Amino acid sequence: MGKRILSSFLTIDARSLGLFRITMALVLCGDLFRRWPWVRAFYSNEGVLPNHNHIFNLRDKGQVWSFLHAFSSVGENHVAFALILLVYLGFLLGWKTRVFHALSLVGLVSLGARNILLENQGNYAAVALLFFTLFLPLGSRFSVDALVRSYADRDEKTDADLNDRTRPTEAELAATRGPGWSPLSFAALAVTLQIVIILIASAAWHFAGPWRDGSGLYYALQVERWVSDVGVRFQHAPAGVLKGLSYLLLATECVVPLLVLVPVARRPLRGIAVGLLVVYALALGVLFSLGLYAWTLLAAAALLLPAESWDAFERRFSPERARSVVYDEDCGVCLWLARLAKRLDAHTHLTFQGNGDLSGLLRGKADGSVEKVDLPAGITEELVQDTIVVVDAKGTVFTRSRGIAEIVRALPLGQPLAFVMRLPGISNLLDVLYDAFAKRRTNISVLVGLDACGLPAPKDESDAEAAEALEVPSAVRAKRLVTGGLRDAFALVLFVAALAQAAKENPLPFAIPQGRVLAAVVAWPRMLERWDVLVVNTDEDGVFVIDGQNRKGASIDPLTGAPPAIDPAAFNTRKLGQLWNDYLNRVRQREYEPYQKALRDYLGKGGPALEGRAPDEQLSGYDAYWVKYSIAKPGESPARVEKGREKLFTHSRGGRLAIDRLPIIKPDVRRQE
Amino acid sequence: MADVAAEGEVTADAPEEKPRKDKAARPWFSPLRAAFVWLRDHYMTMDPRTLGFFRLVIGFLVTADCIRHWMDARLFYSNEGILTNHYHLFRPSSGFNFSIFHAFSTPGEVHVAFAIATFCHFCFFLGWHTRIFSVLSFFFVTSLDNRLVMVENGGYVVENLLIGWAMFMPTGQRFSVDALLRSFRERKERSSAELNARAPFAWATKPYVSLIGLVTTLNIAVIYYFNVVNKSGHIWRKGDTVHYVLHLDRMITGLAVPFREYMPLWMMRPVAWSVLVVEALLVPLILAPAGRRITRPLAMLLMTGLHGSFGVMMRLGPFSWFMIAWSFLFPQPVHWEILGRWYTKKARAWVVVYDRRSPLAFFMCRLLARLDLCERLTFEESPEEDATPALLRVRDPATNEVHDDHAALAAIARSLPAGRLVWPLFRVLTLGLSAPLFGAVARRRDALARAWGLGAKPRGREASAPPSPLAARAGRVRAGLREALVAWFFVCAVSQTLNENKSVPAPFKHQQPWLMQATLGYPRMYQGWGMFAPNPISDDGSISVDAVTLGGRRVDPFTGDVPDLNLSDARGLGLNQIWQDYFNRIRLDRNKVFRHGLKEYLLRWHEETGRPEDELVAFDVYWLRDQCPLPGQTQPYKHEKIAILTYRKPGYRPPPGNPPLPPEPKVESAGN
Numbered sequence A: 001m002g003k004r005i006l007s008s009f010l011t012i013d014a015r016s017l018g019l020f021r022i023t024m025a026l027v028l029c030g031d032l033f034r035r036w037p038w039v040r041a042f043y044s045n046e047g048v049l050p051n052h053n054h055i056f057n058l059r060d061k062g063q064v065w066s067f068l069h070a071f072s073s074v075g076e077n078h079v080a081f082a083l084i085l086l087v088y089l090g091f092l093l094g095w096k097t098r099v100f101h102a103l104s105l106v107g108l109v110s111l112g113a114r115n116i117l118l119e120n121q122g123n124y125a126a127v128a129l130l131f132f133t134l135f136l137p138l139g140s141r142f143s144v145d146a147l148v149r150s151y152a153d154r155d156e157k158t159d160a161d162l163n164d165r166t167r168p169t170e171a172e173l174a175a176t177r178g179p180g181w182s183p184l185s186f187a188a189l190a191v192t193l194q195i196v197i198i199l200i201a202s203a204a205w206h207f208a209g210p211w212r213d214g215s216g217l218y219y220a221l222q223v224e225r226w227v228s229d230v231g232v233r234f235q236h237a238p239a240g241v242l243k244g245l246s247y248l249l250l251a252t253e254c255v256v257p258l259l260v261l262v263p264v265a266r267r268p269l270r271g272i273a274v275g276l277l278v279v280y281a282l283a284l285g286v287l288f289s290l291g292l293y294a295w296t297l298l299a300a301a302a303l304l305l306p307a308e309s310w311d312a313f314e315r316r317f318s319p320e321r322a323r324s325v326v327y328d329e330d331c332g333v334c335l336w337l338a339r340l341a342k343r344l345d346a347h348t349h350l351t352f353q354g355n356g357d358l359s360g361l362l363r364g365k366a367d368g369s370v371e372k373v374d375l376p377a378g379i380t381e382e383l384v385q386d387t388i389v390v391v392d393a394k395g396t397v398f399t400r401s402r403g404i405a406e407i408v409r410a411l412p413l414g415q416p417l418a419f420v421m422r423l424p425g426i427s428n429l430l431d432v433l434y435d436a437f438a439k440r441r442t443n444i445s446v447l448v449g450l451d452a453c454g455l456p457a458p459k460d461e462s463d464a465e466a467a468e469a470l471e472v473p474s475a476v477r478a479k480r481l482v483t484g485g486l487r488d489a490f491a492l493v494l495f496v497a498a499l500a501q502a503a504k505e506n507p508l509p510f511a512i513p514q515g516r517v518l519a520a521v522v523a524w525p526r527m528l529e530r531w532d533v534l535v536v537n538t539d540e541d542g543v544f545v546i547d548g549q550n551r552k553g554a555s556i557d558p559l560t561g562a563p564p565a566i567d568p569a570a571f572n573t574r575k576l577g578q579l580w581n582d583y584l585n586r587v588r589q590r591e592y593e594p595y596q597k598a599l600r601d602y603l604g605k606g607g608p609a610l611e612g613r614a615p616d617e618q619l620s621g622y623d624a625y626w627v628k629y630s631i632a633k634p635g636e637s638p639a640r641v642e643k644g645r646e647k648l649f650t651h652s653r654g655g656r657l658a659i660d661r662l663p664i665i666k667p668d669v670r671r672q673e
Numbered sequence B: 001m002a003d004v005a006a007e008g009e010v011t012a013d014a015p016e017e018k019p020r021k022d023k024a025a026r027p028w029f030s031p032l033r034a035a036f037v038w039l040r041d042h043y044m045t046m047d048p049r050t051l052g053f054f055r056l057v058i059g060f061l062v063t064a065d066c067i068r069h070w071m072d073a074r075l076f077y078s079n080e081g082i083l084t085n086h087y088h089l090f091r092p093s094s095g096f097n098f099s100i101f102h103a104f105s106t107p108g109e110v111h112v113a114f115a116i117a118t119f120c121h122f123c124f125f126l127g128w129h130t131r132i133f134s135v136l137s138f139f140f141v142t143s144l145d146n147r148l149v150m151v152e153n154g155g156y157v158v159e160n161l162l163i164g165w166a167m168f169m170p171t172g173q174r175f176s177v178d179a180l181l182r183s184f185r186e187r188k189e190r191s192s193a194e195l196n197a198r199a200p201f202a203w204a205t206k207p208y209v210s211l212i213g214l215v216t217t218l219n220i221a222v223i224y225y226f227n228v229v230n231k232s233g234h235i236w237r238k239g240d241t242v243h244y245v246l247h248l249d250r251m252i253t254g255l256a257v258p259f260r261e262y263m264p265l266w267m268m269r270p271v272a273w274s275v276l277v278v279e280a281l282l283v284p285l286i287l288a289p290a291g292r293r294i295t296r297p298l299a300m301l302l303m304t305g306l307h308g309s310f311g312v313m314m315r316l317g318p319f320s321w322f323m324i325a326w327s328f329l330f331p332q333p334v335h336w337e338i339l340g341r342w343y344t345k346k347a348r349a350w351v352v353v354y355d356r357r358s359p360l361a362f363f364m365c366r367l368l369a370r371l372d373l374c375e376r377l378t379f380e381e382s383p384e385e386d387a388t389p390a391l392l393r394v395r396d397p398a399t400n401e402v403h404d405d406h407a408a409l410a411a412i413a414r415s416l417p418a419g420r421l422v423w424p425l426f427r428v429l430t431l432g433l434s435a436p437l438f439g440a441v442a443r444r445r446d447a448l449a450r451a452w453g454l455g456a457k458p459r460g461r462e463a464s465a466p467p468s469p470l471a472a473r474a475g476r477v478r479a480g481l482r483e484a485l486v487a488w489f490f491v492c493a494v495s496q497t498l499n500e501n502k503s504v505p506a507p508f509k510h511q512q513p514w515l516m517q518a519t520l521g522y523p524r525m526y527q528g529w530g531m532f533a534p535n536p537i538s539d540d541g542s543i544s545v546d547a548v549t550l551g552g553r554r555v556d557p558f559t560g561d562v563p564d565l566n567l568s569d570a571r572g573l574g575l576n577q578i579w580q581d582y583f584n585r586i587r588l589d590r591n592k593v594f595r596h597g598l599k600e601y602l603l604r605w606h607e608e609t610g611r612p613e614d615e616l617v618a619f620d621v622y623w624l625r626d627q628c629p630l631p632g633q634t635q636p637y638k639h640e641k642i643a644i645l646t647y648r649k650p651g652y653r654p655p656p657g658n659p660p661l662p663p664e665p666k667v668e669s670a671g672n
Helices: A002-010 A014-043 A051-057 A074-093 A097-113 A121-133 A144-153 A159-163 A170-176 A186-207 A216-222 A229-234 A239-261 A266-287 A293-304 A307-315 A332-344 A381-386 A400-410 A415-422 A426-439 A441-447 A474-505 A515-523 A573-587 A590-604 B030-044 B048-070 B073-077 B085-090 B107-126 B130-147 B154-166 B177-186 B192-196 B211-229 B234-238 B241-246 B256-262 B265-287 B292-313 B319-327 B333-346 B359-371 B405-415 B419-429 B434-443 B445-451 B469-500 B514-521 B577-586 B589-603 B605-609
Strands: A323-327 A350-354 A361-364 A370-373 A389-392 A397-399 A541-550 A619-631 A640-652 B002-004 B010-012 B350-354 B377-381 B392-395 B402-404 B539-549 B616-627 B637-648
Touching (some): A014 A121, A014 A307, A014 A573, A051 B085, A121 A186, A121 A474, A144 A332, A159 A332, A159 A350, A186 A239, A186 A293, A216 A229, A216 A239, A239 A266, A323 A400, A332 A350, A350 A361, A397 A400, A400 A426, A573 A590, A590 A619, B048 B073, B048 B107, B048 B319, B048 B333, B073 B107, B107 B130, B177 B359, B211 B265, B234 B241, B234 B265, B241 B256, B241 B265, B265 B292, B359 B377, B359 B445, B402 B405, B405 B419, B434 B445, B577 B589, B589 B616, B589 B637
Antiparallel strands (some): A323 A389, B002 B010, B539 B616
């Protein structure tokens, strides 16, 4: 029992890891595409923080490293972004997974560390999860690596081979480390605990603020820097709804860690935890612009799926979706595709039959066995020579592209795609494509190096010797022990460092002495573990507003491209998104004063909204303000009340609005003549 | 004759080869086609053995060069040195300046970067994942150059070029870990008969046909051509070059000092002229389409002699050694055959009798069969009646001389190519314990075989399947793209050669498009060839710092001693290439902006020594220059002391008892 409990914490199912890899890679790609339009502004030397300026400002702080610091011009940074995209795609596909996983981590850390003013909790969370999972086999399922390995391990030649769905035992998996293998590793526990820490620390922050009385969501939605366009619409939702959702989010932060840590009834408890986490992440992702944070948690939910849930999912055999597939056994590419379909068919809905034997029809049953039934009347030798034939449980015969659609329908998550494939017009087009393919299938088989005819291939000796391979040589075992030990030791150090950092940065009821080494372990990859997400200061927040004037004399904010919005009711900086809002919120602070010069230079050259505009639309002067506002209590109007403005700096002729009378708060910043 | 196949490979002299299509080409096209075939056969076909050996040479050199720079990493490549990364990013030395080393700031970070770079170079040397590490080597080599362009000389450019061209060659096809692993994968011997059947792998013998062969040949010929024609000055004509060069104290090694002191002028002149003659001779020797059996080895010999003598006499960094490395692209198949025949005669033949029951012994034989390129070994199972056979036994078939185990291994090693060199190294690496180690292995042969899984029967496919038509087509497309890229680099190189060499007539000079500038500029693959041209340098110089510490000590922080402001008595300055080139460049007005970094470094010098009293309160950086002695004389003349940077700590007054600070000299120009 104890061993089972231990293993349930020290291992994560390979399917969960595979799903996490895919969702996380999609999140990373989305993050990259979100940053890409701002490559000039945030990453190049033409933007708000040239590389030399950043390194110079960090010279005494250290422990910030980004390979993007080597890239200066806009073009160079586009190349760097393209390289990162390729790395992310490699990770998404699960091709050379470990390599691309490590490179993805380097890419993500570099994107954050190149301009530390853009970072938020999303970066910390994504880096932490990516780092901990680096020690786990994320390419063990749902990956190109796994597919290639599976093709090499099981070389099906006949329909009997295809219908043999015997799964390797745990011992076989452990010995071969083939697709589906997932080790007993501390890293598995560490990544689970990291998710727990994120949620508990968030809850600790929220219990100290308005979230306790259910008004947290209301206040958070009023913060211009965070709220999304959808969130703005949600500001006017009934108070009860806001309160209910607010409590739900807080409850999720408290309940999910408990559910995750309960060692029994894993399937229902983890299922609830995953459901809550998905709702939590989606709510935050849709209502707010928090960068990577919400979407990383959404991906993290996959890691909490237990093996029991996956097994139950795979056992879900639906007789209505069961199909018998009669394929051309003389065609190499057809066999190859059948092997692919077999690997994708998690529910074992598909039963394969070569077109050489039409004495009956093979049909799969829920228990995995195969029975032979009478061949439906419409199936003739001519038909099976001309087209793929798919037969459903009722004996309905589907051919050509419709047959393919039926196969897709039988696969997990295939129904929507199958529906599209069956639509009139699309199905006709697919028929044409199918016919073209079917006509050339022999040539295509030859072209791709597959057998063009179905002469039974000689049995590979390796099959007979497969059992022998299970005996792992002791040197290999020793190597695995050493590498596994090192892996777990590093995961342990990383986890202790993360825990110490989390205890330092969050109002948690314990502290761990950090020391220089542990601090460095989390500082270099920017795992800063501060989880103050949506922690609202109701008394004061602010937005960055530029009162600029162009050469035609018109008032314009070069950040938004619209006239400067000083009135809290008219704020529009949310449209800038998380990157700009986090940057502007930081750069106005005294701590980041050395970074302001580059911003001033950048704005002097036009800013993001005036890029590429005609010369007379460029700025001739501006004033930069931090406009402060407080948030009224729920039900009061207006929701945001201006509290004052700080004039941060000015440029040339200054702005055009009458707010120029304010003194500059930093006396050393002089008007540039 | 050879036929172009996928990946630019060719099948050579295959008897079953179909008649070439070019023979049936249309008449108007056939002369062009014939010209191409001639060019291809003479300049574009490369032997895989040559490429493999070339990789070993440049892999070793590039690793050594990286370690050479690593030793000066703190001072030249970190932010505690003379040029911080942020300053260089702020004021790049050149356009198209990119270096991954710019991302590394502290000495610790820079050491990590050097460790990664060295690892990549070493993997390239070994030929493990050769293509990937070839590209990474190129990336790190050019990055290192771009990080501190001030110390670049012609050698760096040659290194960039050579490692760049190597990316387009299949250098891992022979003498590499990749080739070894591939051979293990594709040939799974099961008996002594199979061990003795040594049919070469097709991929290991196919000549490589690519435009890169022509490019590298032309490039090295162009280097020598311009090195000759650009040396048009009177000193070269008079033959005084060797005299002047040997008196460049900042550049010479200790070996050059006795030469300049004892070699009479009448002897130096023929040496100087012979340099010109050799360089001029090398052009036809390299390009000769016929008689290459003689011309190519002769060119190798001359290049090794010429650059070897430069290399041991002067501190030119990578120049000499990479020029010699370039010559390792010259060997033709005939040379390998001659070498093979010579070694076959020289090396002793052995019958290797291995323990028939031991998988470990069989594995060792499989390895030996792959290393035995001259086929001096024949394998034989131990007799069945022998209950306790030696793990390995060798028997001379002629004399029946027999050695067992470690002695057998030693005998085998000496019969393998390069075994005579590797065996002593192996002995050193095993601390002389190779015999007891081998004994222990022999005693535990079964346990070790089980531990490494050697007992399992070989599985998997016997040989690599021929590529599918689609894969072959994709291979041809890849080869085509690669050739197009090489062609583009070739065009860029030609353009750069015309623009950069002074002896090219003005009408040939032209404006390069942006893409061409970027192609050449980022990897710094330039083509200006005029070392010591039109005349050798006749003035010598170096940097000396006259600094005063807080404690009142006068010191040169670069030496840690009392400043030496007179170089006329120097017998070589003992500076390595990085130091001497840095000193020589920082004095120039065009590098004035980088003196800021030098000043910052000197102001932090006490942090390096760890003694607060070493803080510099005043310093004057001098370029000390003198003219090399005139021919026939031994003493330099016209000694000058030019201040290029000065500093006095604001408000500092020496404490009582300490001498006053020296007056601040006027900063002047020490060259442009």
